Amino acid sequence: MTTSTALTTDQARTRLHELTVIDVRTPGEYAGGHLPGALNIPLDRIQRALPDLRHAADRGDVLVVCASGARSENACRILAENGVTAATLTGGTGAWAAEGHELHRPQGTPRAAWGMERQVRLTAGTIVLLGLLLGLVVHPAFQLVSAGIAGGLVFSALTNTCGMAAVLAKLPHNRPRAADLDNTLAALRNR
Template sequence: MNHKRIHPVELFANPSTNLCVLDVRTASEVAATALPGALHIPLHELTPERLQNELVKHGKQGSCVYLLCQGGKRAEKAADQLQGHVNAELCIIDGGMNAVQQANIPVTKNHRKTMSLEQQVRTAAGVLVLIGVILGTWMHPAFYGLSAFVGAGLVFAGITDLCAMGMLLARAPWNK
């Protein structure tokens, strides 16, 4: 579905006090780099009811909700999920937090290094493939199936833009 989009430079050129940015990244991503004043509801926890409650709680009801993630994909998914279910206009921040940082818009940074969700997925996939190869070589060839399963999952994620491992890792305790 096509959603309204805005570039961060355009959005923050004349910031208003009623500006409502909803960050749908994981808690660890927000802990590493955050946009001051943004509401935070991770995509996997986002529901229209929860968003409405947050808007009322922060006095932002009736305003346009600008959706932010790392690069733009999760913001699109959030807009699809919320479209027609909330009493607010939805707009995706083009390029996400990557574009915000490239535009030199002030953000808060935690200098303690945290792994992004994408890094966690790549690390977990690599470890599982390596384990499958090692066990397949030294234990039993059936363990090569683990590597094949992970490879098939990566192909599926690449084609559909849905990553089961990413959705699972987003719910992990260290990402809360």
């Protein structure tokens, strides 16, 4: 695979047995359902996992997965900058589930209530409405809050990054259990 490779859900399903699948979502999202055999290395911990990911890529193909494909593309870019070849799943776990493919959940782990993209939409919409309401009731300057969120959304779309998602990912409800990176990396080494 090359650094810019993307696999469709059918291609990934066919090759799942030969791929090392890395899920870069938060532990809460991962617990809500992930591709069979996927290991959870959250995007904000990817740098720490580089030596083991490099070793995994030397042994075979690595597939990086997230909810929709945006975070996995960012992870693939980081990996490529560090000499690790990986592919991303087109449409992420959302597309995987939409195609009717099975998602695994750790035993005893409650299903995550909302995915990160839904949380971002709720948070951004709430802040925009609050800014507009406060701008009408308290002082017009509060409308700048709404403008700031709008500017952030435009920047997010242009750069394919999301600062709000990075902040929300650190909230306790998105980390119902700490990502056990040491055990995950040990499992990655033993594949």
